[in-house]
Amino acid sequence: MPSDTASRPPPPFVDVAFIAFDGVQMLDVAGPMEVFAVANEHLPPGARPYRLTLGSPTGRPLGTHAGLQLGPVVAMQDLPPGTDTLVVTGGSEQALLAAAADPMVKPWIQARAQAARRVVGVCTGALVLAAAGLLDGRRATTHWNRCALLQSLGQGIVVEPDAIFVASHPVYTSAGVTAGIDLCLALVEADHGAATALAVARELVLFLRRPGGQSQFSAGLQVQAAAAPPIKALTAALLADPTGDCSAAALAGRAGMSERTLARAFRAETGLTPAQFVEAARVERAKALLESSTWPLARVAQRAGFASVDALQRAFAKRVRITPGQYRERFGPPAPGR
Known part of the structure; x- marks a missing residue:
């Protein structure tokens, strides 16, 4: 029953x-x-x-x-x-x-x-x-x-x-x-x-x-306030200008460390490898350029430190999960004539 x-x-x-x-x-x-x-x-x-x-x-x-x-x-x-x-x-x-x-x-x-x-x-x-x-x-x-x-x-x-x-x-x-x-x-x-x-x-x-x-939608990269001075200085410099030579050797030279020491210290302080941080900083710069300019993607990629538009597209697909074009449509300035 x-x-x-x-x-x-x-x-x-x-x-x-x-x-x-x-x-x-x-x-x-x-x-x-x-x-x-x-x-x-x-x-x-x-x-x-x-x-x-x-x-x-x-x-x-x-x-x-x-x-x-x-x-x-x-x-x-x-x-x-x-x-x-x-x-x-x-x-x-x-x-x-x-x-x-x-x-x-x-x-x-x-x-x-x-x-x-x-x-x-x-x-x-x-x-x-x-x-x-x-x-x-x-x-x-x-x-x-x-x-x-x-x-x-x-x-x-x-x-x-x-x-x-x-x-x-x-x-x-x-x-x-x-x-x-x-x-x-x-x-x-x-x-x-x-x-x-x-x-x-x-x-x-x-x-x-x-x-x-x-x-x-994040408000920028977050770096621990207690980070050691060399790492804080390096991350601040990369956020200000993520273009140029950002190879492991170049970054280690800027921080005054060996590549191995920098890699270990950088991950401990930021939770990222130096390469990951550079890519994230370049994506942040590209976002700002897409929000404020109508530049073609090739110029955005160059000014953000990417070697090509393809590299910009791949980084956006991985980190933002939409294309640079979609990001600009949502957050960028009106297109000319609109």
Whole structure:
């Protein structure tokens, strides 16, 4: 005989609960919510609509990073059981870490995560999931400049710093801010198919699948502040001018070290080999030129230190995951006559 649970009709809604804390990034909430809300207008026949609820530890209106308030808000403990998708949003690092240490928040997140079909961390919301142990041994991502912090908050987290989002079912994490929209669009596609997701993407004027990773939006190369003076001086010089002779011998001579010593010290201080850093610095310079000029790619390649357009294309394919032309279309100046 079928059990009572098996014979019970499904609820009329798919409950999606968003959890936020004071200092939340408005877009971390509004963007993903809009994806589910617009999806309700394009669901296939017979599909249950999403029901969206915003929760917080107190239930009071939330102060946002932009200075506005979000509401209405339900206290977390008053959220109805049976949440299908639990979404933890990002925002103020201080508020998130305080929430992660809160004796009420952590066990609530853990209990609700066990009961939910899937758990989502939007941007730095992944920090709360990590502190609750939900990312231990899983692949995950977060905003590019919080990846090291995410790594420190759990055990065996495999952080993918360049991913737009990472699926490690039943836990999903997205990269910085707008990447939460990409992730929730993918969840809608998983629930209702590509046609529904494409309709949502068209209405919100989004990529159904955004090309490239977080590296295309990073704010430059990060070098450890505690790096030894010769390495700091060399990396600063390469960022200022990555052209010219950047062979191992030339770089070692500029640093006053042997090639072997430089290779060992450079990796210890930056996490990269000298050659990898040079390529990354040249890509950063090429990005700046593509954003600010209408020069042909051959001139961009030369001014960025690449030997050819082909070398520029290969470096972009590896590090930015889109072509220089696509990068310019998105971030460059308007073409003449447009």
